[in-house]
Amino acid sequence: MRYFISQLTATAIVAILISHTVMAQSVQTKVPPKGWNSWDSYGMYPTQEAMLANMEVMAKRLKPFGYEYFVIDAGWNKVKDAQGKIITMSLDNYGRYIPNKETFPGGIKAVADRAHALGLKFGIHIMRGISRIAYRKNMPVLGTKYTARDIADTTSLCKWNHDNYGINMKKPGAQQYYDSYIALLVSWGIDFIKADDIAGHPDEIDAVISAIRKTGKPVVLSLSPGGDSRPEYFQTYKQANMLRVTRDVWDDQIGIDRVFTAWKQWSNIDHDGFWLDMDMIPFGHLCLHNPDKNYLTAKPDPNKHGVKQSEHISFFNADQKYTFMAMRALSASPLFMGGDLPTSDDFTFELLTNKEMLACNENGVVGxxxxxxxxxxxxxxxxxxxxxxxxxxxxxxxxxxxxxxxxxxxxxxxxxxxxxxxxxxxxxxxxxxxxxxxxxxxxxxxxxxxxxxxx
Known part of the structure; x- marks a missing residue:
C-alpha cells in the first residue's frame, strides 16, 4: 500500500518522524568511540594470550582517557596448520562462526569477561553473510526449517575475502540466521560489532540492526569497509553508530591522503551522533603477525604503498603523526589505536592522550x-x-x-x-x-x- 504526504495529517507526519528518530540507533554514543583494534598489529592471527596482554595495557594507559572498546578484528575464527597457514574456519552446528580453540582456548567469552573485569567494553569483527563452508554442508538455520543453501546468495561476493556468501534477505530464514548469529555473539559478552563488507548492502545492515535490537542489549555497531560507502545509503547507515569512509589506512602518505579525501567528501553530512570513521591509528609496533627480527630498523617496502607490510615500528615521522591525530580530532573520527600496546613507544601514548586533542575530538563536530x-x-x-x-x-x-x-x-x-x-x-x-x-x-x-x- 502506498501513502502520499498529501494524504497524511500533520500529526501523522510528526509521529512518523519521531518514530524514525527513536529507531535510528540501537544505542547512542555521545562522543566518537575510542579504543583498540587488533588488525594493524595482529592481522588474521590474533591469539588469546596477545589479546589479554594488550587489554591489560589498554586498561592502565588508555582507559583513564576515555578509551573503552577493546576490539578483536578478523581471524578469531580461523584454524591454522602447524606452519600457521589458515586452512579452515570454526563453525557450530548452525553455520555460525565460533572461536578457534587453539588460539582462543578459553573462548571469546573468557576474553570478554576479562575486559569487563577491567572496566572495558568488548568488541568483535564479523563478515557480512554466511559461511561458504555452511553452504557446502547445507547446515541448518537455528530454529527454522531452512538451511544455508536456502538463504545464501552465491552471486553476492566480497571482492577481497572469500569466506562468505551474501544473504538474500528476501528469503525465509535469512533474518533468523542473523538473529541467531548476533544472539550468539551477545551471549559471549559482546558490546561492539564491527561488520565488514557491509556498507554496500543496506538490506543486510537492516538485518544486523534488527538482530541487535532483538537481543535487548546496547551494542555499538561499526560499518565497514569505506570503499563501498555511499552517501545515498546514509539513512540506513545512521541506524548504526559509525561508518568507515576510507579504504584501509596505513602508515604512509597514501593513508593520510585517503583521510583528507574522505573528509572532504563526507564533511557536509549531518551525522548527529553518528560518526565518520577514518580507520585505525597505525602508530607504534605494527604487523607482528608478519615477523621481522630487524623490525626496529625496518624500512618501508617501496613496492607496497597503502597496504600492510612486515613487522615494523610505524613509518610515520613525527610531523605525519601530528597531522594524523589533528585530522582525527578535527573530523570527530572514532579513535582506535592499532599498534601493539605492550611494545609501543611513549610518544604514541602522548599523542593518543593529549588533553586538548581529546577535547576537540569529543566535541563531536566534523570540521x-x-x-x-x-x-x-x-x-x-x-x-x-x-x-x-x-x-x-x-x-x-x-x-x-x-x-x-x-x-x-x-x-x-x-x-x-x-x-x-x-x-x-x-x-x-x-x-x-x-x-x-x-x-x-x-x-x-x-x-x-x-x-x-x-x-
Whole structure:
C-alpha cells in the first residue's frame, strides 16, 4: 500500500518522524568511540594470550582517557596448520562462526569477561553473510526449517575475502540466521560489532540492526569497509553508530591522503551522533603477525604503498603523526589505536592522550574546510557549546616546509581578531587579525593545530 504526504495529517507526519528518530540507533554514543583494534598489529592471527596482554595495557594507559572498546578484528575464527597457514574456519552446528580453540582456548567469552573485569567494553569483527563452508554442508538455520543453501546468495561476493556468501534477505530464514548469529555473539559478552563488507548492502545492515535490537542489549555497531560507502545509503547507515569512509589506512602518505579525501567528501553530512570513521591509528609496533627480527630498523617496502607490510615500528615521522591525530580530532573520527600496546613507544601514548586533542575530538563536530590554496588546507571545528571558541588546523600538504602568514581573514574569521594556542607544543601564539598577521613555519606534511578564541 502506498501513502502520499498529501494524504497524511500533520500529526501523522510528526509521529512518523519521531518514530524514525527513536529507531535510528540501537544505542547512542555521545562522543566518537575510542579504543583498540587488533588488525594493524595482529592481522588474521590474533591469539588469546596477545589479546589479554594488550587489554591489560589498554586498561592502565588508555582507559583513564576515555578509551573503552577493546576490539578483536578478523581471524578469531580461523584454524591454522602447524606452519600457521589458515586452512579452515570454526563453525557450530548452525553455520555460525565460533572461536578457534587453539588460539582462543578459553573462548571469546573468557576474553570478554576479562575486559569487563577491567572496566572495558568488548568488541568483535564479523563478515557480512554466511559461511561458504555452511553452504557446502547445507547446515541448518537455528530454529527454522531452512538451511544455508536456502538463504545464501552465491552471486553476492566480497571482492577481497572469500569466506562468505551474501544473504538474500528476501528469503525465509535469512533474518533468523542473523538473529541467531548476533544472539550468539551477545551471549559471549559482546558490546561492539564491527561488520565488514557491509556498507554496500543496506538490506543486510537492516538485518544486523534488527538482530541487535532483538537481543535487548546496547551494542555499538561499526560499518565497514569505506570503499563501498555511499552517501545515498546514509539513512540506513545512521541506524548504526559509525561508518568507515576510507579504504584501509596505513602508515604512509597514501593513508593520510585517503583521510583528507574522505573528509572532504563526507564533511557536509549531518551525522548527529553518528560518526565518520577514518580507520585505525597505525602508530607504534605494527604487523607482528608478519615477523621481522630487524623490525626496529625496518624500512618501508617501496613496492607496497597503502597496504600492510612486515613487522615494523610505524613509518610515520613525527610531523605525519601530528597531522594524523589533528585530522582525527578535527573530523570527530572514532579513535582506535592499532599498534601493539605492550611494545609501543611513549610518544604514541602522548599523542593518543593529549588533553586538548581529546577535547576537540569529543566535541563531536566534523570540521569544515575553510581554505585550500597552494597545498595549504585550513580546517576549522567550532566548539558546539561555546561558539566563540574552537579548534583549527593549518595543514601543509607540500613536500617541503612552508611559511604561512596567518590573518584572521585567512583563518575564516573575517573582520575580527582571534587568539591561538598551539596544541601540540602547548604554546601561546598570541592574537592575529587582518591588520596584525603572524608568520609561522610548518614542516613538510606537518600541521599547526590550534585552539582558538574569537576576541
Amino acid at each position: 569544515k574546510l575553510v581554505s585550500d590554496h597552494n597545498n595549504i588546507e585550513i580546517w576549522k571545528t567550532p566548539n558546539k557549546n561555546m561558539p566563540q571558541k574552537g579548534w583549527i588546523g593549518i595543514f601543509n600538504r607540500n613536500g617541503e616546509a612552508v611559511t604561512v602568514k596567518l590573518t584572521s581573514t585567512l583563518l575564516g574569521f573575517e573582520g575580527t581578531a582571534v587568539s591561538l594556542q598551539d596544541v601540540w607544543n602547548d604554546k601561546n601564539l598570541g592574537t592575529v587579525s587582518s591588520s596584525a598577521p603572524k608568520e609561522v613555519k610548518i614542516n613538510a606534511g606537518g600541521v599547526l593545530f590550534c585552539k582558538y578564541e574569537i576576541k
